[in-house]
Amino acid sequence: MTTPAVSSRDLPHPVREEIRLESVLHALSDPLRLQIVRELAAASGELSCSHFDLPVTKSTSTHHFRVLRESGVLRQDYRGTAKMNGLRRDDLDDLFPGLLDTLLDAAARQAARLRSN
Template sequence: MDVKLRGFSYYGVPEELEPAVTSPAVSSRDLPHPASDEIRLEDVLHALSDPMRLRIVRELSGARGELSCSHFDLPVTKSTTTHHFRVLRESGVIRQVYRGTAKMNGLRRDDLDELFPGLLAALLDAAARQAVRLAG
């Protein structure tokens, strides 16, 4: 890919600049995710066994699209929140992508439903019932 950038020197005279990289590169902000055939049941169950992570998944399941990390108001430190998102991503429960400066999160519902039919729906239903039971 040949790209010429125009810049200005100290004296305001236009000069041709060569970009530091002339070919597409993988962004250092790409986050690793397991392929759908690498998602393991025990990893998913472990990820969903924590109340904060289950809360994140419940919110994502009710969203129409992706939600940013800052959308979630969890009663834990920022580093703990980051840890919870990482566990969910590395287990294959969510997909995280950068959109500008925001890290966006989406539930990998299709992958989970294909691998473990009914599991996600059953867990979300059980979590909703438990929330009602504990609130009342």
């Protein structure tokens, strides 16, 4: 069952057993969401939403983060006024071994190929 929001500052996240492969793949199919996940994977810890320089409006950015959170790809928590984001790598690696690393490697290779063209 999805963790319910207790207050307006608590954000609902699916529990590990609710994370579905098709939801994860859908979330990662968007280039901006994949960029967010690549940055989180490269970071040593959590990153605030304001860290990401996305070429979209704030409302569109919020939508992308919500899709990633609701699919179980990332966890979001408020720290003061900042919304912090962390990759749910342990959950994803447990449920779908090798998937995240394979997708991140493929995205890095594609980015390098596109830069060289």
